[in-house]
Amino acid sequence: MTTATLTRPSTLRRTVWEKLQKENSDLNEREWQERRIILSSVPRTFFMQLHAACNADCIFCSKGNGYPLFHLDEYLKRFGQELAPVLRRAQQVVLSGSGEFLGLPDAEHILEYLNNEFPHVDKFIATNASHLNPRMRELIAGSDSRYTLQLSLHASDAATHKLMMRYNAFDRVTENIRELQRLRGNTGNPKLYFMFVMTTLNVERLPDFVRFAKDMGADRVRAGYFYIYESQQKYLSLYFKPELANRCIDEARRVATEVGIEIELPHKFGQTAAPDPAMNFCREPWGQFMFSVDGRVLPCDIYGGFEDSLAEKSFLEIWDGPRYRAIRRALREGDGCFRTCPRHNPAGINEWPAHVIHRPKEPSQIMTEYNEAMAKP
Ligand SMILES: C[S@@+](CC[C@H](N)C(=O)[O-])C[C@H]1O[C@@H](n2cnc3c(N)ncnc32)[C@H](O)[C@@H]1O
Numbered sequence: 001m002t003t004a005t006l007t008r009p010s011t012l013r014r015t016v017w018e019k020l021q022k023e024n025s026d027l028n029e030r031e032w033q034e035r036r037i038i039l040s041s042v043p044r045t046f047f048m049q050l051h052a053a054c055n056a057d058c059i060f061c062s063k064g065n066g067y068p069l070f071h072l073d074e075y076l077k078r079f080g081q082e083l084a085p086v087l088r089r090a091q092q093v094v095l096s097g098s099g100e101f102l103g104l105p106d107a108e109h110i111l112e113y114l115n116n117e118f119p120h121v122d123k124f125i126a127t128n129a130s131h132l133n134p135r136m137r138e139l140i141a142g143s144d145s146r147y148t149l150q151l152s153l154h155a156s157d158a159a160t161h162k163l164m165m166r167y168n169a170f171d172r173v174t175e176n177i178r179e180l181q182r183l184r185g186n187t188g189n190p191k192l193y194f195m196f197v198m199t200t201l202n203v204e205r206l207p208d209f210v211r212f213a214k215d216m217g218a219d220r221v222r223a224g225y226f227y228i229y230e231s232q233q234k235y236l237s238l239y240f241k242p243e244l245a246n247r248c249i250d251e252a253r254r255v256a257t258e259v260g261i262e263i264e265l266p267h268k269f270g271q272t273a274a275p276d277p278a279m280n281f282c283r284e285p286w287g288q289f290m291f292s293v294d295g296r297v298l299p300c301d302i303y304g305g306f307e308d309s310l311a312e313k314s315f316l317e318i319w320d321g322p323r324y325r326a327i328r329r330a331l332r333e334g335d336g337c338f339r340t341c342p343r344h345n346p347a348g349i350n351e352w353p354a355h356v357i358h359r360p361k362e363p364s365q366i367m368t369e370y371n372e373a374m375a376k377p
């Protein structure tokens with residue numbers, strides 16, 4: 001199929017797809033509860049890594065360098081037919097990747113394709129919000145799909161925004177967000193999440209960011225640690241300022257309660273384990289599948305080396321194959337990547353590997369960089 005042949009599905013087809021989607025979600029939940037190693041369900045979340053160039057230049061980002069650019073026609077030719085039935089049973093498709101995919105020449109076609117072919121599947125987009133032109137806003141707010149936009153801002157004032165993202169777009173971005181607010185009216189579509197990557201340079205402004213998000217009508221604030229891509233970025237890491245990080249997290253939580261907005265914050269430093277044992281788990285390899293247009297697959301965005309590729313194996317060979325099985329088995333025991341996972345393991349945050357992007361680094365290189373960092377933080 002090419003982009004030119006798209007048509008909207010009938011109501012009957014959509015009803016059938018929604019039924020299949022619900023059956024899959026229920027089965028996937030059961031299989032997760034039972035911690036099955038081999039699954040009959042397909043992922044509830046399908047993460048498409050749409051790599052692109054970027055108009056911003058965030059101080060903490062890899063900026064899409066060295067990743068294959070996404071082309072919709074190439075995707076459809078290589079994987080479209082195989083993956084469409086899987087995607088139809090998913091609950092959500094995440095559209096992110098290295099770079100800014102809404103800046104791709106194909107971006108509007110990609111949204112049209114997903115709206116037409118998978119209207120019942122929720123869409124989640126991570127974006128810097130600078131490319132949201134009227135047509136894109138319409139494709140998002142005016143579609144039959146439910147969208148969530150994670151707006152990566154990291155600042156509530158123009159100067160800090162520029163410091164973090166190294167481009168002059170604060171006014172444009174805030175205007176785009178206001179337009180989206182107007183368009184969504186009372187429908188609640190799209191949901192707007194305000195994203196803040198916490199570094200040594202901006203973390204003290206996180207509480208202000210929470211107030212700003214509330215004033216701008218956001219549905220939720222999400223904050224997360226900066227992970228070191230390149231060793232020269234290490235000065236940005238809160239690994240070196242754990243007390244400061246903890247203080248700002250506490251204050252952000254307090255402000256969120258005061259103004260009345262949902263907030264997702266990372267684990268604080270100094271914890272040993274989650275107070276609730278159910279939180280000592282990661283379910284991502286049971287519920288999520290990430291891939292990029294060259295076929296490379298990852299169980300999650302934090303994972304280091306993972307050798308499987310859709311260029312060599314089918315989706316099912318990978319999803320229930322030896323590598324996915326090994327990860328599920330290790331996680332079931334609280335082992336493997338869970339040990340240093342910054343997202344799911346509260347104790348992991350205390351360790352250096354939780355603050356480093358492992359892809360494509362070897363463990364020995366990470367330790368060399370650690371020694372360098374400790375010699376001259
Ligand atoms: C790589 S970006 C790509 C999508 C889009 N350009 C954006 O900024 O949202 C995806 C998400 O990763 C975050 N991110 C980028 N580099 C990061 C890093 N080194 N550590 C933690 N988060 C990072 C971004 O802020 C964004 O929320």
Ligand code: SF4
Binds near residue numbers: 057061165
């Ligand atoms: S806007 Fe996104 S992709 Fe672009 S530089 Fe910033 S984090 Fe990276």
